[in-house]
Every structure is written in structure tokens, then in C-alpha cells.
Amino acid sequence: MKEHIDYLSTLFVGIDIASRVHVISALDFNEEFYIRMKSVENTQEGAAFIEQMISDVLKHNHQFKYVMIGMEATGFYGVHLANYLSASDLLAPFSVRVYCLNPKEVKNYKKSFNDIGKNDGIDSYVIADFARVGRIAIKPWRGSQYLALQRLTRHRMHITECIAREKTYMLNNIYLKFSEYALLRDGQHPFANKYGATAEAILTEYTTNEDIAKSSVEDLVAFINSKSKGRIADPEETAKILQAAARNSYRLDKCLYEPLTISIASSFNCISSFERELKAIDKAVLQTVQGLNPDEYTVLNSIPGIGKVYSAGILAEMGSIKAFPNANALAKYCGIVWNDNDSGDFVAEDKHMSKAGNRYLRYYIIEAAGSVIRHCPEYKAFYDKKYAETRNHQHKRALALTSRKFIRLLFGLLDKGQLYSPEKSR
Template sequence: MLKINFMSTLFVGIDVSSKSNVVYAMDFYKNKYIQSSFSNNQPGADELSVLIKDCMVAHPDLNTIVIAMESTSVYSIHIANHISTCEMLLPFKPYVFCLNPKMTANYRKAFIAMAKTDPLDAFIIADFARAGLIETEPWRGSQFLALKRLTRHRLHLTECITREKTYMVSNLYLKFSELQLLGGENQPFSNIYGATSSAILTEYLSPQEIIDASEEDLLTFIAEKSRNRITDISKTTELLKKAARDSYRLDKCLYEPLNISLASSFNCIDTFKKEIKAIDDAIEKTIKGMNPNALTILKSIDGIGPVFAAGIIAEIGDINAFHSSDALAKYAGLTWSKNQSGDFDAEDTNMKKAGNAYLRYYLGEAANSVRRHVPEYRDYYAKKYSEVPKHQHKRALALTSRKFVRLVFGLLVKNQLYTGEKLDTEFHIESN
């Protein structure tokens, strides 16, 4: 929590909805100063700011404002941004926090049999702040918001690609059943969603056409579509023809609709990839000049470029908001619930995933890249991969991400570049 004097702080809780902001304000001794509702628009925000300012002026023993609200989709963004930059409130050092709703929901359980209404929700949020339970960082303004919107949109686009690939699996199996099932050395293409595979699946109407095509024509076609990047085109042609012979046959009336559907899916995937490239360029442009030390530090780790670094920085913000790597891991949801009773200690434990999903994504992607470049992380991943018979990659990557969190925290706290040397096992920031 911030180093503030709680005795002289006004704690403001805001229950945010799309249409209104219900507000409850109290001091450390639970004396009520404000209980009202305002429209969730610019006039309502101005009215609330004036009321908070008047309250601070009327009570000179209060000199700091802590405003807390739940992170409610996009509805909390405007009010948080307005209050944190409102000129009339700046003399009172306003700190604005957007909280994980799960934290306040768990805090509410301490108030037995309390009804659930908007005014009581605002009271719970204000009391949560008064109790000093806020562990996240304050709202950081428009510049970080701009970066966060880009990095989060990039995740949205990658999820769109994943969804599209998952969706097209059924059409792919119907048209070319064997190709979709093959793996390893029997698979003609290293990437079934790549350009060469896409051309085969959309320009040849059916597997029978591939069987009937001359070897010379098929070799020329694959060489052209792959831009001669396939080292052994003859083997690829052989595997492709075998897959075509082993695939189910369909009525001719089905092939054209399947082709149209597959072509549309491939076009969507290509479009999403182009948009991700554009977003990557925008992220790289936006991150420059924002916290250059943190960017330089993270980029010093082999495998971390500006996009992954920007995603981590956008979600972490000021590393001093976290007193340890454990706190940072908890914020990202990279923690595991323990299942123990008496002498029983469960071997399988589930990741809680109750934290910041965007930060968890970028830490995971970054860790996956780092383990390909840094021997220490490659060995650690391999060790964890071999420890279990199922979910090997998922488990190993999650644990590697947790190890990566310690590296990120240590480097940012110590403000030092990565040299390949191991940092201290743990490093804590002194808190008040």
C-alpha cells in the first residue's frame, strides 16, 4: 500500500455501472462524508469532483484522497481517468485504484448477512481501501492506458486466430480427413495453416484431384507456393498423395461449400496476422519514451523484444507497487492452490488464474521465447516437462513463467540489465 497517513485520508468507494457511479466516502474512523449517486458521464464526473473537493476544503484535517473502484470492463476507465487528472483535486494528492472484483467480493464475506445494494457495495469498496488491503498500483493515466489498449488488443487478435483455427478443424477434416490427423514425419507440411497447405486445400477441389495430378505438376505447384522453402519437395509430394489416397471421399456437391469455408477461414487468419503486425508496430512506437529503463532492462533478456516487453510493462507499471516476486506472481495469477488435509497432500494442484490475465499471457509468451534462447530456462523447462506423463508443455511452461517472474522482478527492482547470471532467489522491497 502507499506510504500515506491513513488518519488524514478520505477513502472514497465507487460502485461503477454503465449508467451511474454510486459513491461512499469515509475517513479512517468510518465517519461518513459522502453518500450519493452520479451519472456515469462527463457532467456526473464533474459534479462528483466538486463534491469531493468541497469535502476536502470543509475538513482541513484531511489532506489525501484514496479513490477505489472495481475494474468493471470499460465502464470504470473514464471515471478513473477523470478523477486522477482532475485539476481541482490535484492539491489533495488523489490516488485512484481499480480493484479486482474478486478481492472486494471476498472482503464482503466478513460482513455477515449484509444486503447487496449499490450503496453498500460502494461502502465495502471504501472500507476495503480504509483497511489498507489494496495491493495494486494507482491508476497511471492516459499514456499507459494507450499502451495497454494496444497490448490487450494484440491478445484479442491472437485469440481470434486461435478461435478461427479451432473452428476450421471440422471443415478441414471433412474435406481432407487424413491430412488433418497426420503428425510428425507423416505430415507433409510443417504448418498446416501455412501458405503452402492453404493453397493445396483451397486450389485443389478434392483429394481425388491431388491423386490425379501429375507428379511434375504437383512438384511445380508446391515449389511455387512454398517459394522453394521446402527442402525435399519430392517427399512432400509423396506424403501428400498418400494422405489424399487414405482420406474419405465425399459427394461432389460438398466440396465447393467446404472450399469456400476453408478459403474464408484462411483469409481471416491472414488478415488477423496482418493486423497483429500493424499493432506490433504501433506498440513499438508507443513504448518509446515511456519508462525507457524498464524497456531496456527487459529487452536485455535474450528472447524478449519490444512487444513482449511492452505487454509486461503495460500491466505491471511501477514495480515498486509489488513488495516481492510472490506478490507479482499473485497479481498475474501464477499461483497454485494447495490441497492438503491431515496426512494427505494432493499431487495435482490447479493454477488459481485469479489475477491479471493479460499480464499472465505476456509473461507466458515471454517465458516461452526465453526458454528457446537461455540455457538455464531451456534446462528448467525440460526438467519440468519430463516430471509428469500428461499436460507436460502446459505445466512446464507455467512453472517456467513463474521462474521468469522472479527474474523480471529482480531485474526491475535492482534496475540492472540481464547478464546471464542468476539473481538472488528472492528480493523484497521494504514496505511501510
């Protein structure tokens, strides 16, 4: 839902962001320049200079009542400037709005200009004109509180990606050392947690597969009981599975076992460290989110399985639901939409997800949907139905479609300010 802005009384400012130097242009609704492609250093002093330039224009041109500032969301180089200008006391009387724009949208808009050159000055003009013609459809920069939460939730995603990457890398080494163990699936695997303390002990304290195969069942059972602290229900069956896997695994030259074991042990240490950091980040997220959009946070937490951390991640990236006119706009913003792949009477069965939107919001919505599937029978039934419809990419497809259904629920509850109930979800 866009706020009402009198465009005839607005100064449109475009800033092309770079690591060292920004370029700024400013124009009115009639395309008259007030600042023409001015280069300014990306420093605190440069930000103050930009603030003063804009303030001087407003002071000497009394037709302006509003300021709209657009800048491309180029990595993190514009974060300090967006924060500075949105909190400016000099610009506050003019209802300053700072927008971090999707570079892809600006690039597509630039194509509408004929014979326009490529330089930073031109780009700052294109950004200002993009704002002038009313193409901005996002909410303004939301300030330091959201940035603080966003830094934590994005770092949390980074940590989870590091854990997943380390596990994948470790599995390569496990396969080289203990091939049959690495190939055991969930139903056959001896340990509920493949990366737990008992699994780690088996893979790092037994140097070779022969050591496992030749060990007596009694000794192996005693070892498993010791490392699992008696939590494994049938340690004897576990010992037999491990010995069968050890006998059927490829044999290696003896010189390979110790380096592989050291590498696997190192990966376990990395995963353990990342998981400790993840707990610390989760604690910090819950502290930071307090008092930030409390009503919307309460609505999100009312959905079974979504959890406080995923709610915080969604809130940090989405901001207020009022920024979106409908559920489709929210889905598009996070990239959970599908590109058409049709021609004439042909309708393609495989359509690729766009993924052009906010990847952090997409991550938290998909993770939250996966958790809701496990806690909400309606979503479990929907997931199972979509899973059975195809043989290709079954889980990914079903989870993506369930996430889209989840977005509709999310938008409906947040838009009306209602808590979840099974009747409302339908």
C-alpha cells in the same frame, strides 16, 4: 512497496461502478460519512459532479490532506472516471490516488460484515471501508499513457486469440475434407508452415482428394514449386506424402467438397487479415511504449528472447515493479500460483493454477517465458526437466513452472535495475 499515507488525514471515497449510474460514498478514518451513497450518472457531467462533491468536502473540512478513491474494476465502465479523477486539478493538492480494485477482493471483504444488505449504495460504502482499513495493496491508476499502451497490448492479445480460434475452427473443416492431411503431425507434415501459401493452395485449389490422388507426380511437383516459389527442399517427397494422404482419406459426397473448400478458403483469408493487423498493432505498440518507464523497458529487453512487444505487454499491465514487495506478490497478481489440494497426510499430485489475477499480464509473461526457453539454455534445461517429471499435461505444466521461474528473474532484475547476464539469472 506501499507509499506512506497518513490515514487519519485521509478522505476515503468508494465508487460502485455501473454502465449508467455510479454510487459514491465518502468517509473518514473514524467511519463518519461525508458523502452517503449518492447516485451520479456515468457521464462527463457526472464525473465533474463527483469531482466537485469531493472538492467541497475537502474545502469545508480542513483535517483532510489526502484523498484515496477506490472503485471496482468492472469491465471498462470505470475507465473514464478513473482517468478523470486521477488528472483532476481540483483534487491534485490533496495527493489524490485512484485505485481500480479487484471485485473478488471487495466481495470477500464484504463477507466480513454481518447482516449487510445487497445494493449499490452499500457496495460503495464497502469499497470506501476497504480503503479505510488499509486493504489496498496495488498501485494507483497510472494515467493515459499506460491506458494507451494497455489498449494496444490487450488488443494484440485479442488478435492472437482470434487467429488461434480461426485455425482451430479451420482444422475441423480440413479434417472433413482431407482427413489424413489434418492428422499428419509435425514430423510427418509436408509443410513447415501448415497455414502458409503452399498449404492454402493445396487445400483450396484442389477441390477433391481424388484430384490430388490422380494427379501425376510431375504435375504436383510443378504445382508445389510454383506456389512455394522453390522454397521446399524436396518437392517430390512432399508430393508423395500428399498423394498418400489423399488416397487414405475418407471419401465424401461430391456436393460437400465445394462448400468445405469455400469455408477453408474463407478461414485462410481471415487468418491472413488478422496477421496483417497483428503487424500493424506491433508497430503501434513499439511507438507508444517509447519514453514510458525507459529503465524498466531496457531491463526487460536485455533478457534473451523476450522481445520488445512482450516487454511492452508486461510493462503495460505490471506498471512499476515497485508496486510489488516480492516475486511471489507479482506471481499472485498475474495468477501464476497453485491452489492447495491437500488433506491430512494426503498431498495431491495435480494442483490447478489459480488464474485469479490479471489474465493479460499472465498471457504476456507465459508467452515471454516460452520465447526465453528457446533462447536461454538454462531455461530450456529447466523446462525439459519439468516436462519429464510427469505424463499429465506435460507442456502446460512445464511452461507454467518455467514461467514462475521467469517471474523470479524478472522481479530480481527490475527490482535492482540490472541488465540480464547468465550469471545473474542463476
